[in-house]
Amino acid sequence: MNLEDTIYKRQSIRKYEKSPLGPEILNELRNFISNAKVLNPDIDWSYDIVGPKNFRMLQRFKPPHALLLFSETKQNYLQNIGFIFQQVDLYLQSRGIGSCWIGAGNPKNYDNPNPEQKFIILMVFGKPQGEIYRERSQFERKIVCEISDERDSKLIPAQLAPSAANSQTWYFTHNDDGSYNLYRNKPKFRLNKKMDAWNQIDMGIALAHMYVANQETFKFSLDKPHEELKDKVFEGSFTI
Template identity: 30%
Template sequence: MNTYEAIFSRKSIRRFLWEKLEWEMISDILEYANNLPMLIKGIPVEYKLVSNIEKKQGFRGPFSVKAPYYLCISSEEKEDYLINAGYLMQQINLYIASKGLGACFLGAANPGKELKNTMKYEYVIALAFGKTSDPVFRDSSQAKRLPESDVVVYKEEVSSDIKQILTAARLAPSSINSQPWRFVVYKNRIHIFAKKNNKLFSYMDYYKMINMGIMLCNLLLAAEELWVDLSITKQENLKSKQFQSNEYICTLLIG
């Protein structure tokens, strides 16, 4: 299985076997992570692997997922660094799934101060991962996702490849399955928006941007697989416009 196929079959795994992974597997995952292309150039990031096998290390939180390993990403806090971090971590999430291992993003738990102090940049998010006896794959029809009509507006008729790319985007995992992404689709461009959170939940904006990066990873991987050329731009007129329930993120130019 490759990472594109994993988009359609992965699911979050929350129960793990308390077993060590072979070192070759761990170093393979780390090498994959360290060689990933950035979504946004010029934002330094660092990965940190935390093993809990010998000693439980500093992740606390009410909805924490207990796992033998956590892979943390820390990043310099530049513009769109959360989107960039989500994009990178989703590639790793898909890569881990493609190896038949379980993984789950960990937004509810936080590394303790001690662990954070060992990170080069600001801690962003972690992936819990390891061996599991639960099924790692499912049919994409089993994924609980909003119907296409809730998140995509087709302004013009588009090709089946573009529809497939949007399906891949919609299957992205998100914190509490919030699926904040919204798409306005033309023949030659896709405008991407994020649903605004109620002011009471504005603390969720942090995760919303990570979710948007995760979705962009699925979308761009699918485009690459289907040989569709996409380039990311930001349109000044949309950037400066106020929308009632959505926030403009970017535009993907097709071809």
């Protein structure tokens, strides 16, 4: 399956086979990551692929691998990590490999190799136990009218994107020149003090789905003049 078709089938996988993936598959993954599109080329980031001894997570399930994600903390670095690694989530799932973003997790017995970059989040992956894909009717998502100022089927890839606790805090508006603005809803209350950061990662994840569905035309800009909206944070604009 290609990455675009995977948008309509993927789901977070929380049951894994114990056995690790082979070195060839991990090398292909490294190769995919080095060719993934970045949102902001001015930000240095890095990753490592580790086994169960080098990460811990709040939940009980036991994935055989994790990607530890690191970045410089400048400009839209959280968006940038979400954008790059949502392409990786789609890549893994397109190959029948299960994956799940894990906010509630950390490296363990692991020395950060580059103090210029901070640990941001992890993504676990491995052979899924059971069915990897789901049907479109099984996505629990807001309707497009709730996440946009207009009913617009071009936004369906973003509508289906994963987000922390399925919070879907994105909001899209349409500009007269055909471009879109992306806003993040400010939380009414905060369940978890990390939620603000996770929701910024979510913005990059939604943008990644818009990119994958419009690979030839997608262009992103962080600082176009825009309208301020009440209780929302401007996150950039894009054309598709």
